[in-house]
Each structure stands twice: as C-alpha cells, then as structure tokens.
Amino acid sequence: MKDYFEKANKSRDDDRYNYWQKHRQIATSAILEASQKSAASNSIIILGAGNCDDIDINTLASVFSRIVLVDIAEISLNKAYHSFFKSTQDKVMLRGNVNLLPIDTSDFYLKLKELLEERASVEDILNLVNYTRISMKHSILQDLKGKFDIVVSSAIYTQLFEARLNEILNSYSNFYDSTQKNKILDELQGFGYELIDQYNNLLTFLTKEHGVIVSWSDVAHIHELSTSQASGPPKHLPVDKLFPSATHGISGLMSNLEPNTVVMKYWQWPFNHIISYYVVLLYGISHNGNRQI
Ligand SMILES: C[S@@+](CC[C@H](N)C(=O)[O-])C[C@H]1O[C@@H](n2cnc3c(N)ncnc32)[C@H](O)[C@@H]1O
Incomplete structure (x- = not known):
C-alpha cells in the first residue's frame, strides 16, 4: 500500500504545485470559511495531505495553532514540510x-491477487471478502479521538479502494466472463462502500464536539474544459459518469453532519495538462453520535 501511494505521489508533474494554484486557493478558502462554523479554530487535521499541493498550509498556520498532516506517503509529507515557513x-x-483503513493492514489485496491468478471461483472471492470483513482490526489514530476543531479529508474517497481494485481487476480481466466479472464487481463495490462508511466514521471520530468536517473529492472527469468557473451541481457541466465511491462518500458523510449546517461547493480541478476533474466539497458541523469505529 505504502509503495503504491509513494509511487503515485512521486510521479506528479514538477509544475503541479503551480498548476494547482487556483484549486489550492478555492480549497483553502473553503476550509477557512468552514472553520468559522466551528466553536473554535485552534486545531486542524488533514487526511490525505500528501504533497500538500492542494491546501496552503502557510495560510492555515495564520489561523490554527496546531496542524496535523496525515498520509500513508511519508516521503511526500516530509518533502512538503520542508517547503513551509519556519513559523x-x-x-x-x-x-x-498511516493507513487510513483497517483493510490496508490486512493481506486482502495480496490474497485477492493470488485468487485471481489461480482463476478462483467467484464464491472463493466472496469468501475472502467475508473473511476480511470480520477479521479487520479497527485501530486507526485512536490517540487522536475528538481532538480537532476541523477535520479535513483531501480527495481520498476515490483512492481508498476503487483505484487499487481497478488496477488489480484490470490485470486479470481476461480470466473471467462478463457475468462472473459483474458478480465480482458488484460484491467488491458493496464492500468498497462499507470501507468508505468506515472512513467517514473516522472523520467523525477525530472531530471535537461541535467541530466541523470538510471533505472534498474528485467526482467525475470533465471531458471538455469549460471556460467558466464551475459553480453548480454536476448536471450543469460537461461531465462523464460520476465516480461511485466519491458520490457514496459525499452522500454518506451528509448523515454524519448536522443537516442545517451543511454547505456544498463545486469547481473544476485541472489535474494536469490532459485530465481535469470536477470536484465536490462538503462541510458541516459533525454530530458525534456515531463516534465509535
Ligand atoms: C489525491 S491525493 C490528494 C492530494 C494531496 N493532498 C496532495 O496535495 O498531494 C490523496 C492522498 O491520499 C493518500 N491516501 C490514499 N489512500 C490512503 C490510505 N488508505 N491511507 C493513507 N493515505 C492514503 C495518498 O497517498 C495521497 O497523498
């Protein structure tokens, strides 16, 4: 897992920090706006901080006195840290x-590859999913329970399971017919949704009482760049199919937030010179009823 994300983060374009300037500015402003809803703005944690290309940490430091940055990719975090002002x-x-999901520390992906390599039956794959479900250990960031005024999730939903799974399944796609493939995909997608729900509960778990959660995600490819700034829901834009894990993550998070405090924002994220994503950001006051993970 660690190598997978270190590699992905390292392969970023050299000019990415500059290229993401507008995206970074929108995301950072949204965090500052969200923080005004919180009872206090002392502490903030950012999950998926990576290279810190998409949030201006120096700007956040002018407001917050404690900033915790979390990612599996330790090298990226260290590199970003050295670019910050000393203050x-x-x-x-x-x-x-840090692995943000219990599944990351299980041998699920390894076992899945082994099964696919052996052209195992669909039932064997479903058994692996069921076994993983009951054997996963929940002990992520336990020492940080309820410690943050603001909890931020940075473009994580599509990364948690979907990206990894697609990569693995694509390598073995010729081994199964379309009916079998659909059955495997259905079950694995349902499992992926459970993992995203666990992740959303982790966001709540980290938040102080009356603290605020901010989460954004790439939700679709934009297939023709619009010259105007995206500011409305996806149906008004030239987007392809929405990413299932992102829509599940965003809509699931709503039920962890006080309904009358929820704010949504939309914009275009020119990821590189070829790909552009449509982004949805959601923030609101966490209701901490489901703190247990
Ligand atoms: C799309 S990137 C977000 C961009 C990042 N904030 C930046 O500016 O470089 C998602 C980040 O989440 C991290 N990530 C994805 N899945 C993770 C997991 N299961 N555990 C920990 N970190 C994860 C990746 O390493 C990556 O840095």
Whole structure:
C-alpha cells in the first residue's frame, strides 16, 4: 500500500504545485470559511495531505495553532514540510506511514491477487471478502479521538479502494466472463462502500464536539474544459459518469453532519495538462453520535 501511494505521489508533474494554484486557493478558502462554523479554530487535521499541493498550509498556520498532516506517503509529507515557513513548521505535526483503513493492514489485496491468478471461483472471492470483513482490526489514530476543531479529508474517497481494485481487476480481466466479472464487481463495490462508511466514521471520530468536517473529492472527469468557473451541481457541466465511491462518500458523510449546517461547493480541478476533474466539497458541523469505529 505504502509503495503504491509513494509511487503515485512521486510521479506528479514538477509544475503541479503551480498548476494547482487556483484549486489550492478555492480549497483553502473553503476550509477557512468552514472553520468559522466551528466553536473554535485552534486545531486542524488533514487526511490525505500528501504533497500538500492542494491546501496552503502557510495560510492555515495564520489561523490554527496546531496542524496535523496525515498520509500513508511519508516521503511526500516530509518533502512538503520542508517547503513551509519556519513559523508554520513550528505548528505542524506529521503523521506519515498511516493507513487510513483497517483493510490496508490486512493481506486482502495480496490474497485477492493470488485468487485471481489461480482463476478462483467467484464464491472463493466472496469468501475472502467475508473473511476480511470480520477479521479487520479497527485501530486507526485512536490517540487522536475528538481532538480537532476541523477535520479535513483531501480527495481520498476515490483512492481508498476503487483505484487499487481497478488496477488489480484490470490485470486479470481476461480470466473471467462478463457475468462472473459483474458478480465480482458488484460484491467488491458493496464492500468498497462499507470501507468508505468506515472512513467517514473516522472523520467523525477525530472531530471535537461541535467541530466541523470538510471533505472534498474528485467526482467525475470533465471531458471538455469549460471556460467558466464551475459553480453548480454536476448536471450543469460537461461531465462523464460520476465516480461511485466519491458520490457514496459525499452522500454518506451528509448523515454524519448536522443537516442545517451543511454547505456544498463545486469547481473544476485541472489535474494536469490532459485530465481535469470536477470536484465536490462538503462541510458541516459533525454530530458525534456515531463516534465509535
Ligand atoms: C489525491 S491525493 C490528494 C492530494 C494531496 N493532498 C496532495 O496535495 O498531494 C490523496 C492522498 O491520499 C493518500 N491516501 C490514499 N489512500 C490512503 C490510505 N488508505 N491511507 C493513507 N493515505 C492514503 C495518498 O497517498 C495521497 O497523498
């Protein structure tokens, strides 16, 4: 897992920080706006901080006195840290090498590959899913329970399971006929949704009482760049099919937030010179009823 994300983060274009300037500015402003809804704005944690290309940490340091950055990709975090102002560094704590899901520390992906390699039956694959469900250990960031005024999730939903799964399934796609493939995909997608629900509960778990959760995600490819700034729901834009894990994550998070405090924002994220994503950001006051994970 760690190598997979270190590699992905390292392969970023050299000019990405500059290229993401507008995206970073919108995301950072949204966090600052969201923080005004919180009872206090002292502490903030960012999950999936990675290279910190999409949030201006120096700007956040002018508001927050404690900033915790979390990612599996430790090298990316360290590199970003060295680019911060010294006064910012004094407020930042890094949590690298953190797996954000219990499944990351299981041998699920390895076992799945082995099964696909052996052309195992669909039932065998479903058994692996069921076995993983009951054997996963829940112990992520336990020491940080309820510690943050603001909890931020940075473009994580599509990364948690979907990206990894698609990569694995694509390598073995010739081994199964379309009926079998659909059955495997259906079950694995349902499992992926459960993992995203667990992740959303982790966001709640980390939030102080009356604290705010901010989560954004790429939700679709934009197939023709619109010259105007995206500001409305996806149906008004030239987008392809929405990413299932992202829509599940965003809509699921709503039920962890106080309904009358929820705000949504939309924009275009030119990811590189070829790909552009449509982004949805959601924030609101966490209701901490489901703190247990
Ligand atoms: C799309 S990137 C977000 C961009 C990132 N904020 C930046 O500016 O580079 C998602 C980040 O989440 C991290 N990530 C994805 N899945 C993870 C997991 N299961 N556990 C920990 N980190 C994860 C990746 O390493 C990556 O840095």
